[in-house]
Each structure stands twice: as C-alpha cells, then as structure tokens.
Amino acid sequence: MNLFGISSVELVIVLVVVVLVLGPSGFAQAVRAFRRGVELVRTWSARLREEAQRDSAAVGLEELDLSSLDLRQYDPREIVRQAVREEMDAWMKQGAAGPGPKSDLPPGTGR
Numbered sequence: 001m002n003l004f005g006i007s008s009v010e011l012v013i014v015l016v017v018v019v020l021v022l023g024p025s026g027f028a029q030a031v032r033a034f035r036r037g038v039e040l041v042r043t044w045s046a047r048l049r050e051e052a053q054r055d056s057a058a059v060g061l062e063e064l065d066l067s068s069l070d071l072r073q074y075d076p077r078e079i080v081r082q083a084v085r086e087e088m089d090a091w092m093k094q095g096a097a098g099p100g101p102k103s104d105l106p107p108g109t110g111r
Contacts, residue, residue, distance in 0.1 A: 006014070019027045056062055072078065 018030070022030055053062075056064075
C-alpha cells in the first residue's frame with residue numbers, strides 16, 4: 001500500500017508516534033475530529049454534485065454525452081509535439097528537394 005507516498009510500514013510508525021505523543025484520549029479525540037472532517041467533506045461534495053446536476057438539468061445539459069470527448073487532444077505538450085513534427089517534416093521535404101535558391105549574402109554570414 002502506498003498512500004500519499006508513504007508505505008504501510010511508515011504509516012504504522014507515524015500512527016505509533018502520534019499515539020505516544022497525544023496519548024490514548026488525545027488520539028481518540030483526533031480520530032473523532034478527523035471523522036467529522038471527512039463527513040463534512042462528503043456532505044459538501046454530495047451537495048455540490050446535486051447542485052451541478054440540478055443546474056445542468058436546468059440548462060438542458062442532462063442528455064449531453066461527453067463519453068466521446070477525448071481531452072488528451074487538447075494537451076499542450078501534444079500540440080507542441082505535433083507542430084514541431086510538422087515543421088520537421090516540412091524541413092526534411094525541403095532538404096530532400098535539393099538546395100534552395102542561392103543567397104545574396106556572402107559566405108559565412110548566415111541568414
């Protein structure tokens with residue numbers, strides 16, 4: 001098990017240290033507070049989900065099918081890769097076609 005980058009052995013060690021520092025009653029209070037926090041987040045999440053469904057129904061988006069939408073096509077890294085690939089292909093075709101027109105610049109000055 002690897003939770004938040006912590007192995008199960010490390011998690012047990014952390015829990016033992018917490019119990020030793022807080023004591024049994026303090027640990028019990030911490031667990032209750034954590035449980036209340038989790039319940040609060042669940043309640044908030046359920047309410048947010050319900051509001052989103054209600055708002056999407058009001059706008060008429062409930063029958064909108066997003067299963068065919070592939071967001072990976074909008075990945076900026078992939079867009080840049082594709083643009084570079086197209087540019088490199090164009091350069092390769094230009095290079096394969098032979099040297100371009102002679103430049104008026106003296107040799108060694110570049111373009």
